Amino acid sequence: MSNKATQLIKKKYFEDLRITDKDIIAATQFDLVTVNRRGNNVFQVSRPGSETVYHEVRKVDLSGLNKLKSLVIPPRKTSDVDITTNKALMADWIYRRTGHELQEEDISRLVVDRDNVLVVISSDSMRFKSSFQLIRS
Numbered sequence: 001m002s003n004k005a006t007q008l009i010k011k012k013y014f015e016d017l018r019i020t021d022k023d024i025i026a027a028t029q030f031d032l033v034t035v036n037r038r039g040n041n042v043f044q045v046s047r048p049g050s051e052t053v054y055h056e057v058r059k060v061d062l063s064g065l066n067k068l069k070s071l072v073i074p075p076r077k078t079s080d081v082d083i084t085t086n087k088a089l090m091a092d093w094i095y096r097r098t099g100h101e102l103q104e105e106d107i108s109r110l111v112v113d114r115d116n117v118l119v120v121i122s123s124d125s126m127r128f129k130s131s132f133q134l135i136r137s
Contacts, residue, residue, distance in 0.1 A: 002105045005126045006030055009057050013045070024048060030055075041126050059129035062100065062121065066132050090119065102128065 010030050029046040033054065036042055041057045090110055091102040101128065106125040111118040116133045 002103070002126065004103055005105065006032075007102055008103075009041075009043070011127065013055060035123075039129060051056070059127060060100065060127055061130045062119075062132045063130040065094075065098065065134065069079065090117070094119070100128075 010025075010028070013030075014020070014025055014028075020118055021081060024047060027048045029044075031044045031046075033042045033044050036056065038058075040059055043055045044055065045055050046052045068114040087104040087110065091104060091107060094100055094102050097131065106128050108122040116128040117137060118131060118133050120130045120131045
């Protein structure tokens with residue numbers, strides 16, 4: 001389990017509950033319990049002054065990005081970094097354009113052809129569940 005992914009899950013959990021107290025946030029324990037039938041991760045959350053609860057992290061389906069014609073990758077220049085080997089670059093590009101915080105660990109591989117970039121999501125991604133294609137210009 002990626003510590004970065006767990007930290008993003010924890011951050012979202014506290015944002016949703018509007019908890020900003022840094023002491024409570026620091027003292028809260030997130031432990032992965034299981035992956036349920038829907039493929040979502042279930043965490044046991046132990047927070048000071050509160051009962052232990054279970055928190056299901058629903059995986060985000062990114063297949064809708066296939067339809068966004070505004071996601072256009074500019075033509076490659078000779079100085080461009082090879083996108084097939086740079087998952088961090090692609091994750092950052094997706095975040096800047098969509099707000100989805102992908103990490104290198106979320107991406108299994110990138111498959112580039114003349115017209116598309118297929119972003120294959122890792123099967124053990126904690127937060128995302130589907131691969132998608134971005135249209136190249």
